[in-house]
Amino acid sequence: MIVASKAVEKRGRVGVDTVDPRDEPSAEWGWHGSFPKATRIAGWLSAIIxxxxxxxxxxxxxxxLWLIGLSLLMMFGLVLDIRKQRTAWRK
Known part of the structure; x- marks a missing residue:
């Protein structure tokens, strides 16, 4: 007789950055990702400009006021992005 147990079976976490080639066939034959370093550089340059x-x-x-406000908003977002990147391995 087979009886269900009360233990919860946890599924493995699926990585956010992983791409299944069945979902997006381009992952089989080429690059599939983002430019995090270039995006940050472009963001800081835009805020300075x-x-x-x-x-x-x-x-x-x-x-x-608009220029200062938008620049501060961009810088705040970039600092949050850097902080998120530094603490991502802890999660």
Whole structure:
């Protein structure tokens, strides 16, 4: 007689970065991923360029507030991304 046990069988975690070739056939014949380092570099350069745009010929503070706000928002997101990358192995 076979009886079900009360122990919970845990399934193995499927990696977020793994791609099953049946789902996306391009993974069989080529690269499939992202550019994390280049994305961060582009993000920091964009945030710095927004701050450099403060030196212009505009007169009002509205443009300055938008440039500063967007730049700070981008920098905050980039810092969170770096923090997430550093602590990803702990999870």
């Amino acid at each position: 927004l701050l450099v745009m403060l030196y212009g010929n505009h007169h009002g503070w509205t443009e300055n």
